[in-house]
Amino acid sequence: MKKDITRNFTSERSEAYIALGANLGRREETLREALRLLNEHTEIEVLRASDVYETDPVGYADQPAFLNMAAAVATSLKPQALLGVLQEIENRLGRVRDIRFGPRTADLDLLWMDGLAISTEELTLPHPRMHERFFVLVPLDDIVPQSEPSGLRALIDDSLIELGAASGIRAFSGPLFP
8 A cells, every 4th residue: 555645845846756765663653753864854754654574684584574565755865865765764774784795673765766776885776776675675666656657567577577586575554654
């Protein structure tokens, strides 16, 4: 089920898509808090949130299952500034980076922003592995409109066809926002 929330912004804004995940602590509450913190930022508005999915870990397998979801946001921030906000939220929620692909209280990844192609040391857009991961594609499929003009909808559809039957992902709950 999709949620659509709108409030007024006075400046030019972009639409960005964020993946959210957690596999330590109170996972569902952490995701809900991450959405709240995003929406409370003066230059970010959460527009839509996907259902929540429980997923098997990828990469480093010796860890608990994740809860994953995606959110569409409107923002007047530039991509690097939005990434900084996401990292601040992760830190506020107790994120520790000690094992690559390891357990974490919160993981917020900037996946896509208006079809921009960016490659810096800090940020790559579109996210370089999003098209390989059911835990990203399935939640995005919930919230990206069929009429999405920047190419994300086509990427999701093509990637899901290429990957075949979804594995390692299970429905967990409906949207956590609002």
